[in-house]
Amino acid sequence: MNPSSDYTAQHRFARTSVLKLRPILNLVRGKYADDAVDILKYMPHRGARMIEKVLKSAMANAEDQGIRNVGDLVIVDARGDGGPMFKRLMPRARGMAYLIRRRSAHITIGLADLTKLPAESTASQNA
16 A cells, blocks of 8 residues: 655755665655654765755645654655756767766655554545
């Protein structure tokens, strides 16, 4: 069962490649929000700082909507999608040109309260 995310945050057009972000996103997917922040805080990657900011933003969105203990929310959606590329030409030998792609990414983090989900699913089955 894949629960839908109740509280989301996005960072669009992040100036890093998705290939660098996906291993970090796979590491925090399915973890509690507080645990994920602790994991990301001590990672040496630049992408971990970006993901940490998006995660904190999603936690703040949940707190703004009335959730008291945002640390108990679970990361159910951690996506890194490819964004637009800046394309540049690098001159090479004998008049040729190589294409340089400066990649960008869209980071999406979704949180859900898993303690609330089983009660809703049993109520929908009984109805």
